[in-house]
Amino acid sequence: MLLKSAIDFAKASGHKDAVKRLHEIKQHLLEGKLLVVVAGEAKQGKSSLINAYLREPGLFPVDVDIATNLVSTITYGDSEKITVALGEQGKEKRKEISRADISDYVTEQGNQKNNKQARLLEIESPNPQLKEGLLLVDTPGVGSLNAKHTDITYAYVPSADSILFVSDVYAPLSTKELNFIQQISKHCQNFIFVVTKADAVSNYKEIIDSNREKLVKTLPDIGESLPIVPVSSSLSLAYLDTEDPDDLEDSNFAALEQELWLLLGQQRGKILILRALTEFGRLVADLKSPLQAEWEACQNLNQEEKAKLESNLRDLSKRLKQLQTDSAAWQYQLNDGIQDIKTAIFRKFNREVEQIKRRSQEYMEDSEILDAPPKIAGLLENDFDSMMSILTKELSQRAGTLHIEIVNSTGLDMNPLAVDSLARINLGEGAAQVQSLEGLSQVEAAETSLWKKSIEAATRGRFKAMGGVAIGSLLGGTLGGIAGLVFGGAGAVPGAQLGAALGAFLGGARGLTDGIRDALSHVKERDHILTKREISRIIHPYIVDNHSSCKAALEDMITNLSKTMRSNLHQQIKQEKEICDRSLSSFQKTIKLSQNQMTHKIAELKGPLQQLTSFQNAAEQLAIQALEEPESATVSTSAPAASSADAASSSAPATPQPVTANADYGDWADG
Ligand SMILES: Nc1nc2c(ncn2[C@@H]2O[C@H](COP(=O)(O)OP(=O)(O)OP(=O)(O)O)[C@@H](O)[C@H]2O)c(=O)[nH]1
Ligand SMILES: [Mg+2]
Structure with missing residues (x-):
């Protein structure tokens, strides 16, 4: 519903780009x-x-x-x-x-x-x-x-x-x-x-x-x-x-489906919805900003006030321009952040490798393995795979958090869902009630409850599904990365990219394992001490090789991650600057209008601004709802008797509602 109204609105007001973006948001949600x-x-x-x-x-x-x-x-x-x-x-x-x-x-x-x-x-x-x-x-x-x-x-x-x-x-x-x-x-x-x-x-x-x-x-x-x-x-x-x-x-399939959708709805469904809402909020804010500037320009302001507003906008534009330079503080923050991530990841990596080495000793104490040496190849392979999955996931999570920190501290992305001072115009009570335009020049991140909550949720890993790694483009997957997904766009990229890198790595590591599996199959049955010595001789270089190829893969991942994050942030700054400049020029144009024209303008702007503000409010409400929903529901271990009567009596068993149309979130994406 919300999306449909927004699409109608954008169509009616001739915002072709916005219509396209809204369709994309809907598509993302559905896909x-x-x-x-x-x-x-x-x-x-x-x-x-x-x-x-x-x-x-x-x-x-x-x-x-x-x-x-x-x-x-x-x-x-x-x-x-x-x-x-x-x-x-x-x-x-x-x-x-x-x-x-x-x-x-x-x-x-x-x-x-x-x-x-x-x-x-x-x-x-x-x-x-x-x-x-x-x-x-x-x-x-x-x-x-x-x-x-x-x-x-x-x-x-x-x-x-x-x-x-x-x-x-x-x-x-x-x-x-x-x-x-x-x-x-x-x-x-x-x-x-x-x-x-x-x-x-x-x-x-x-x-x-x-x-x-x-x-x-x-x-x-x-x-x-x-x-x-x-x-x-x-x-x-x-x-x-x-x-x-x-x-x-x-x-008992009805019970299984119910259990499945319960779980999915709690996890990813929530994230998908939040991401869509965030993209939506950002778009609405983009549409609103220039109109807002015109609205302000039509207010009964004295020369001084007008000059102040204009200079606020110019300052914001200047600040955004500064953020585009290489000496902007966020660039250093990014470098330092990546360095910290690298240190933490490699510390963990070294610990994990030590553990794998210890475990390999334990495997060799196992008589089952001594009797069938090739088995150890599979075990070690799993250990390395598992380690890399864990590290990549952590990398993705940390990257998501760093992204949020940078965006937050540069004040780059005022949370588009937040109803900031800019949005707080009381359109109902006439033009005079308009609050100041300060919001436009406030680059501090809006400290609204939602924004705080989102960050908390993201950093505490409240969403279990966050930070996951997808096998991504490697297998032509449709899966995106998940880190920072709540915040849409940029944060999602590192995850997908890391997923692809992990997939490629796991594929590449196979060759190594095949090599030792073959060698191990030639280990002759002798007494356990000799067998152990021989296995050890074969697996030692394997562990060393794997160690260095894992290390190289992680280094590559981190380098690419840093590049992607940098270009994403640049992109975001560029977008914000464009909007700011557009707002500035509408302000300058409007301020030159005659009193009569201004009265017209106000009448013209009122509807759209009201509409956009209500979109923002609705999106924020939905997001708060999604965030506040209790995370866990009691889960039953029901026997078949639990399946519902509906399921039995209709030819298509009642499937619990899919998350995208979950009643809890309303049907805002319908239509
Ligand atoms: N009685 C009964 N047999 C089942 C049921 N589900 C599967 N089977 C039988 O169990 C055997 C294995 O089923 P699959 O679905 O191939 O099992 P799988 O886990 O996919 O097997 P792999 O792919 O070889 O790992 C087949 O002979 C099936 O007919 C069931 O609900 N009831
Ligand atoms: Mg099977």
């Missing part, structure tokens, strides 16, 4: 992908779960034998389009394939040991279940034959908005699964535990209780409250044929 990664051991029913969720039997190949051997993603598109990325990292080619060909690439049967050199399968589909912006990722079973693809899984996990961890009713979570859960919980804690194949046993309560107990031990802080949802994909798919409401109800 904001919610990334859901489906992970778990082999054969637990991950692909079946996605098929059932999408109500598309057989879309992702399912088998009693190891099936999925490639990471696959699916997201909304106007028509179905299936693409595989083939070949080496960085040099991969994209090939469009048909649905019938999917299993030739994605399954172990069709593509043994991945001899087709596929890296990723991407599907765009007009499936209505995806329309709200979900991007689902099907992954090969963790620890399956295909350790090679864990890198891509790992690249998705840190930016996941939710991880559906899948295990079946036949056995409680194993140690291996719990280890993996613990590993990924460092990157993302937005878990939903899905216990599949609920139809296969008469009572799965024991399994759920046992899983709960184990989760509490593994993740003491959050284990108690994490949702565990039993489902049956088979029943959900059977319903498509039988149309028997009992099947649908017993599948």
Whole structure:
């Protein structure tokens, strides 16, 4: 609604640029992908779960034998389009394939040991279940034959908005699964535990209780409250044929969807909305500023007052001009900030590498590994991948914070959502009531409650999803980076860029691991002491090489980050200066008008200013609402009985409202 009114307003007043920007904001909001990664051991029913969720039997190949051997993603598109990325990292080619060909690439049967050199399968589909912006990722079973693809899984996990961890009713979570859960919980804690194949046993309560107990031990802080949802994909798919409401109800998919949207709505949905609101607020402020200047010029001011206003505007323009020079203080602040980030990141990096070294010693004490030395390659690879994901995420978060600090201390970006003194004109009570134009020249950041709250939220990491790293452009992803996303534009860039860099790094690191895996497979079975010595001889140079390639990758990332941030800030200053200059020139023109013309002008300006002010107020209200909403909701571990009657009685089960149209935020983006 709000966006639609704003678009109408901009159209009516002939602001073509603004109409375009508003459409972009709407588009961003609609395109904001919610990334859901489906992970778990082999054969637990991950692909079946996605098929059932999408109500598309057989879309992702399912088998009693190891099936999925490639990471696959699916997201909304106007028509179905299936693409595989083939070949080496960085040099991969994209090939469009048909649905019938999917299993030739994605399954172990069709593509043994991945001899087709596929890296990723991407599907765009007009499936209505995806329309709200979900991007689902099907992954090969963790620890399956295909350790090679864990890198891509790992690249998705840190930016996941939710991880559906899948295990079946036949056995409680194993140690291996719990280890993996613990590993990924460092990157993302937005878990939903899905216990599949609920139809296969008469009572799965024991399994759920046992899983709960184990989760509490593994993740003491959050284990108690994490949702565990039993489902049956088979029943959900059977319903498509039988149309028997009992099947649908017993599948418990309604509960799963509800749990999922609850989580997504709390996390990313909030950020998407805040970002859109911020972009919106900025645009409205841009439109308003020149009108505001004209309005002021028409007021009954004496010469002195007029001169003061004009000189305030000139001063602001001058200050912005100064900010464009190399000697501006923010340039130093940026350099220093980057230096601090670098120090902190490398300190952590060194600690982590030491830990990996220690862990490698521990691995060699493990008889399971001594019996099968190549296993250590996978473990170390995961350790390095995991470290890099963590560091990149931290880098992205710190960059976001630095960006906010700079913007704040230069007073660059007066929070466009803030109703500053400039906006506080009482249009209702006539021209004389107008407050001063000081606002225009106040470069201090507006210290409104919202602004403070936003910064607090950003720096305290209130949004768990913030600072995530997307695999980004590397895999042609639609995901943007997340750091500083709340503040839109600039802050979002480092995240995406870092994501791409991380993806490239993880791809490159594979070569190293393959090398030692081969060498390790030649370690002869001898007594443990000799085996250990030999493994040690092989992995030592591997660790050294990995250490230096990680270091180089981090250095590159930081250098690029600094460049991007600098150019973003320049861009922002330039924009603000343009607006300031436009305001100045409208002021100067208007002030020369005759009394009669001014009366006209005031009548002309009143409507638009009122409209724009109400847009600002509405946007601020929505943003406050989004920020204040309680972060956590109690989450149930409901049994199938929880599924709603609606879901059972209609052919399309009731899906909780998608975040973009969440009732809590109103339908401001509709239309
Ligand atoms: N009874 C029953 N069987 C299921 C259900 N979901 C999956 N299965 C079966 O479990 C087996 C594995 O299912 P998949 O969906 O291929 O499992 P996956 O986790 O994707 O397997 P990988 O890709 O090999 O890791 C298949 O034989 C499925 O038919 C379910 O809800 N009920
Ligand atoms: Mg599968």
